[in-house]
Amino acid sequence: MLYAMGRWEPNTRERLVRAAVELFAEQGYDMTTVNEIAERAGTTKTTFFRHFPDKREALFAGQDTHSRLLADAVAAAPDTATPLDAVGVALDALTAAFPPERRAFAARLRVVIAGNDELRERAAFKRAGLAVALTDALQQRGVPDPTADLAAELGVLAFYRAFDRWVDPADDPATDQTFTDLARQALRELRAALPEL
Template sequence: MARWEPNARVRLVRAALDLFAEQGYDATTVKEIADRAGLTKTTFFRHFPDKREVLFAGQDLHTRLLAEAIAEAPDRATPLEAVGAALDAVTAAFTEDRREFSAALRPVIAGHSELQERSALKRAKLAEAMTGALHERGVPEPAASLAAEIGLRAFDRAFEQWADPAGREALTDLTRRAFDELRAAMAALDQGRPAPRGERTPTA
């Protein structure tokens, strides 16, 4: 008789993270993950190709949310406004019950180069999704990729704060603040007046 499988994907993710934290990523097998989740190895491989991918289960959803939000932004929206809408859409998926999970995930990834490489690939895919969606809106390069990178930098900064179990602010609010700060910093870069040509800027 097949084992009970509702929410199998979520159960596998939580089981994997628990085992990685308890005994280490390298020492954990797919069978152990399936057993901890109360499922079979066959069920595991229906959801994930290997144990590494368990920790990046949300990539497809996040990629879709970012691209769709940019595509659906008002025609009058600037590239950064479209990216801001995308950040709102993706951060809404990080509900409060995921904060503790995300806090536990960070040290597991930080402790393994293989997982760090996979995390970098996920980030690149998210940037690619936003850049492509901006291209579809007619945003040229390098503006499209720069807007996407600013958005991801804001998300990264906010996520570091949010993934603290003691935190209380929503990821959406933290990301909006980080995004506004980066936009302000970019604007400030053009506000300084360069020294006239042929003159040297005084030094202390």
């Protein structure tokens, strides 16, 4: 599989993602055509759609694995774990997929997504997918109906609250905590806020 000297440049997929993020940041999402992205990546429109089902998905590629990370971790949690314990383990597993090197890229990505409704829509869909994955995994281990929904929603909420803090340099300028740490902290906060409802 040595394509290094092949007919085409390697890492086509990665080049497409980089080109897409760059162009979206430069000119905005809807002012950028798939042809432009492909051209900057040194390829063509058809190849773009061979790698991604649609234009938006270039920014969300790889997130399909997140649901599996959550589900597997919940399934592997000890039988004695409460629903929120299992959710905590799942968040540990998911956040482990976000090493500090990815932080700057995630930050740029977030800005681009926040600036366009089509992208925010896709983001909402992905978020809903995470919640469904958590709910299903919890029900699989015997957690009854309303409780599983609640725990899943709470876990997803903790994940995104932690993501915001991880990416946003405004809070905690010096500490530079791990995503996993932030997620644990967010989950503790939410748990502590439950009696306030």
